[in-house]
Amino acid sequence: MYKRTISLLLAFSFLFSVAMPAFAANNITSAALSDANQSKIVSYIGGNKLVSWETQSTVYIEQYDLQGNLLVSGQGNKQSGEITIFDGDDTVNFNASNVIQTLSMRPLPSLFALKRVGTYQVYDRITLDRQTMYLYENTGSAIRTTYSIRTFEGTITALAAAIVIGLAIKLPIANKVVNDIVSNGLAFVIGETINIESQITLAADKYPLEYYGQDKATGRKSATYNQSAKYIITETGDSRFNEVYYDGSCYYDPNDDEPTSKLLMYIVPNLYGENYEWDHT
Numbered sequence: 001m002y003k004r005t006i007s008l009l010l011a012f013s014f015l016f017s018v019a020m021p022a023f024a025a026n027n028i029t030s031a032a033l034s035d036a037n038q039s040k041i042v043s044y045i046g047g048n049k050l051v052s053w054e055t056q057s058t059v060y061i062e063q064y065d066l067q068g069n070l071l072v073s074g075q076g077n078k079q080s081g082e083i084t085i086f087d088g089d090d091t092v093n094f095n096a097s098n099v100i101q102t103l104s105m106r107p108l109p110s111l112f113a114l115k116r117v118g119t120y121q122v123y124d125r126i127t128l129d130r131q132t133m134y135l136y137e138n139t140g141s142a143i144r145t146t147y148s149i150r151t152f153e154g155t156i157t158a159l160a161a162a163i164v165i166g167l168a169i170k171l172p173i174a175n176k177v178v179n180d181i182v183s184n185g186l187a188f189v190i191g192e193t194i195n196i197e198s199q200i201t202l203a204a205d206k207y208p209l210e211y212y213g214q215d216k217a218t219g220r221k222s223a224t225y226n227q228s229a230k231y232i233i234t235e236t237g238d239s240r241f242n243e244v245y246y247d248g249s250c251y252y253d254p255n256d257d258e259p260t261s262k263l264l265m266y267i268v269p270n271l272y273g274e275n276y277e278w279d280h281t
Contacts (some may be wrong), residue, residue, distance in 0.1 A: 008206040012201035043175040045156050045182060046189030052160065052171045054078075059164045059171070063157040065193060071192045072157040076165040083165060085158045089194075092158070096166030101148045108205065117252045118260075119216075121279040130214040130279070131272060135264070137252050139230070140208035146236065147202040152187070156194050168230055173201050173231070173245050184240045202241065204233045213267040225250065225263065 024277035040053045048071070052061040057079060063072040081096040109276070118135040152159065156178060163174040181187045187196040203274040207230045213222040228248035235241040246253075257280075264278045 012145055025176070035194060041171045043172075043179065045175070045179050045194075048192060049154055050156065050160060050175060052164075054164070054171060059161060061157045061161050063155060065192075072155045072242065074155075074157045074161045076161045078165055081165055083158070083161050085155060085161070087155060094158075094162075096162045097167065099150075099152075099162055101150070103146040103148055103201070105143065105145045108144050110141045113139045117254075120268075121262065122214075122272060122274070122276050123279050124275045125277060126275050131276070132273065133268065135252065135267065136212055136214065138210040138211070139246065142205040142207045142232075145204045146201065146203045149196065149202060151198065152196040153193060153234060156189070157190050170247060173247060176243075176245060177233070178240065184243075186235070186241060200241075201236045202233055202239060203236050206231050211263060211267060213264075213271045215271060220271065222267050224260055225266055228263075246262045247259045 040051055043050045043052075047066055047214040049064040049066060049068075050061060052059065052062065052277045054060065057077065059076045059078065061074050062070060064070055072085065072087045074085040076084060076096065083094055083096060085092045085094075085271040112252060115137055116134050117137045120133050120135060121130060122133050138194060160174050160178050161167065167174070174218055180187055181196070181200075182194065185196050186200055188197075208226065209230055210224050210226045210227070212224045220272065228246060228251040230251070233241065233243050233245065233248065246259065250266065252263060253258045253259050260280065261280075267277055269274050
């Protein structure tokens with residue numbers, strides 16, 4: 001039987017609901033990002049596999065065991081906040097607004113930290129002309145939102161759906177948040193359910209990120225890419241939870257070439273022309 005104490009993660013609520021900045025008139029456009037909502041996100045939490053996707057108005061989540069058997073499914077309306085969970089013969093309805101408690105929200109001291117994060121060799125695929133480009137990252141000032149997460153007992157699907165709807169965040173971040181709460185010992189999974197036995201207070205800082213490239217020889221700069229943000233989430237009463245999340249698929253990560261490569265797919269052609277790309281070799 002599904003229990004409704006869905007208070008947990010909606011802790012992150014309002015923080016992530018802040019809209020991402022749009023490109024300025026002279027900034028880079030990013031049509032390739034438009035397909036994100038059409039992709040299914042697969043994640044593993046405990047002995048459960050979550051398959052989730054979303055449309056403009058609805059989020060869908062399916063929870064399977066590791067043998068591929070469907071255990072629970074759910075869907076939520078982004079506009080109304082109403083969530084429906086199908087757990088065997090049981091159907092449970094609740095609203096995401098019932099499980100979110102925001103304690104405070106305040107800006108942190110101004111921090112616009114511009115730094116050069118990388119040097120990249122780029123080349124023209126046709127002429128083989130080669131250039132050297134510097135990549136700069138500008139970290140904006142953060143908004144800190146503090147949340148109280150009350151006790152929770154229910155399916156992982158219910159919790160993940162509530163986070164996506166209540167916090168207006170993307171599915172990959174929501175699934176990571178659930179997984180990290182478990183891996184940091186703040187909740188435990190039994191079968192298809194997740195249990196949080198005591199209140200958790202989390203502080204979530206959101207930093208807008210901007211990037212541009214600069215040619216080493218001429219100093220010429222690309223337009224600014226500003227469709228990424230970084231979230232640092234910590235537990236105020238316990239140091240066990242201290243995690244970093246990125247909103248957007250294009251950002252600089254010294255430990256992961258994939259988001260960096262996607263970022264350079266916009267920066268490099270904007271600076272040098274459509275035939276130029278990063279030389280990975």
